[in-house]
Amino acid sequence: MTxxxxxxxxxxxxxxxxxxxxRLCMHVGSIPFEDYRVVRSTEWPSLKPQTPxxxxxxxxxxxxxxxxxxxxxxxxxxxxxxxYPSTDLLNAALVDQIVLQITDIRNLHNATKKDPDPVxxxxxxxxxxxxCYPAMFGYLDKTIAQHSAGIWAVGxxxxxxxxxxxANVSFIKDGQWAGIPADLVDAYPKVCAIYEAVRSHPKIxxxxxxxxx
Amino acid sequence: MTxxxxxxxxxxxxxxxxxxxxRLCMHVGSIPFEDYRVVRSTEWPSLKPQTPxxxxxxxxxxxxxxxxxxxxxxxxxxxxxxxYPSTDLLNAALVDQIVLQITDIRNLHNATKKDPDPVxxxxxxxxxxxxCYPAMFGYLDKTIAQHSAGIWAVGxxxxxxxxxxxANVSFIKDGQWAGIPADLVDAYPKVCAIYEAVRSHPKIxxxxxxxxx
Numbered sequence: 028m029t030x031x032x033x034x035x036x037x038x039x040x041x042x043x044x045x046x047x048x049x050r051l052c053m054h055v056g057s058i059p060f061e062d063y064r065v066v067r068s069t070e071w072p073s074l075k076p077q078t079p080x081x082x083x084x085x086x087x088x089x090x091x092x093x094x095x096x097x098x099x100x101x102x103x104x105x106x107x108x109x110x111y112p113s114t115d116l117l118n119a120a121l122v123d124q125i126v127l128q129i130t131d132i133r134n135l136h137n138a139t140k141k142d143p144d145p146v147x148x149x150x151x152x153x154x155x156x157x158x159c160y161p162a163m164f165g166y167l168d169k170t171i172a173q174h175s176a177g178i179w180a181v182g183x184x185x186x187x188x189x190x191x192x193x194a195n196v197s198f199i200k201d202g203q204w205a206g207i208p209a210d211l212v213d214a215y216p217k218v219c220a221i222y223e224a225v226r227s228h229p230k231i232x233x234x235x236x237x238x239x240x
Numbered sequence: 241m242t243x244x245x246x247x248x249x250x251x252x253x254x255x256x257x258x259x260x261x262x263r264l265c266m267h268v269g270s271i272p273f274e275d276y277r278v279v280r281s282t283e284w285p286s287l288k289p290q291t292p293x294x295x296x297x298x299x300x301x302x303x304x305x306x307x308x309x310x311x312x313x314x315x316x317x318x319x320x321x322x323x324y325p326s327t328d329l330l331n332a333a334l335v336d337q338i339v340l341q342i343t344d345i346r347n348l349h350n351a352t353k354k355d356p357d358p359v360x361x362x363x364x365x366x367x368x369x370x371x372c373y374p375a376m377f378g379y380l381d382k383t384i385a386q387h388s389a390g391i392w393a394v395g396x397x398x399x400x401x402x403x404x405x406x407a408n409v410s411f412i413k414d415g416q417w418a419g420i421p422a423d424l425v426d427a428y429p430k431v432c433a434i435y436e437a438v439r440s441h442p443k444i445x446x447x448x449x450x451x452x453x
């Protein structure tokens with residue numbers, strides 16, 4: 028990037044879902060940012076109607092422009108951080124397709140949270156865990172095997188695709204996607220290798236020590 | 241873009257959903273491509289397990305690399321076509337957020353198709369039409385008003401954000417999202433202005449005359 032680094036304020040809940048991968052990206056890229064954590068019970072009701080799409084996360088740039096949609100923010104900060112191949116059009120598309128595949132996986136899980144019937148929630152997640160997710164992670168593993176030049180998902184270096192895999196797979200491995208077995212992804216070696224490589228990255232270790240789960 | 245244009249083959253159903261906006265982008269950008277339309281009943285069952293994520297559309301580049309995920313493909317061809325501000329990081333993010341907001345709207349509709357209970361489908365769509373969609377289009381209209389420099393959604397020129405709005409709003413306006421009123425978006429002037437501007441664009445008129453609905 029040319030020019031000076033913009034001032035960045037990330038607004039998100041004190042949670043590790045959509046916004047956490049953006050935080051990890053900025054921390055790995057050593058980009059200073061204000062990590063503003065909205066209190067859901069007290070602040071969010073009055074903030075929500077003021078946001079572009081009624082959702083968090085948001086990124087405010089130089090106190091003037093606010094961007095919504097987590098994957099739009101992730102690509103923006105990934106480019107600033109040198110963790111997105113913005114000048115290599117083909118590799119950028121390969122990174123995008125992995126980010127979007129993980130988004131599809133996460134969206135399927137998040138959709139189950141809206142169901143008010145707890146019995147149906149468990150049934151839906153069991154179906155995800157035995158049909159959709161094995162297929163989706165299987166496809167993901169094959170795609171990584173095809174385009175990785177080693178450990179990382181695309182090319183020779185860590186990108187936002189790897190951070191997206193890590194941030195979301197860690198929910199499953201930590202048993203936090205209730206109803207989805209913690210060992211679900213163990214059958215996918217490329218996915219697991221990326222998870223481990225990100226987990227042991229010095230900047231990630233540093234971040235997680237400062238922000239315990 | 242530097243270098244020669246790659247050869248491109250788009251593989252999608254003979255349908256106007258996720259793949260159509262990619263076709264429109266390449267046609268508006270005068271990018272030659274093979275418009276391969278898979279027959280769902282005969283070809284798709286054997287093709288599906290060979291695809292990266294079990295889904296269409298796919299884009300094959302120079303007969304060698306295949307990219308999946310419609311928004312990854314859209315950004316790739318949008319950059320080739322000069323319809324994505326790939327060298328303007330902030331405008332790129334503003335385009336991305338609109339593409340992703342429209343994707344959220346489309347995903348809500350597509351999710352209703354999976355429900356086997358036709359009574360619940362209608363009820364879900366009525367809820368979308370009276371609660372979610374007005375809020376989401378309202379947010380979209382305000383966001384466009386904030387960043388548009390005239391008609392188009394971001395800056396001074398047509399981008400993939402405008403094509404994404406057009407391709408998806410046209411389903412509603414044509415009454416093809418069964419259960420969603422055809423006049424639902426009429427209350428959102430910026431969205432409607434973009435829809436009309438894309439609809440009357442000479443390259444879109446040319447494409448739709450050659451590919452009647």
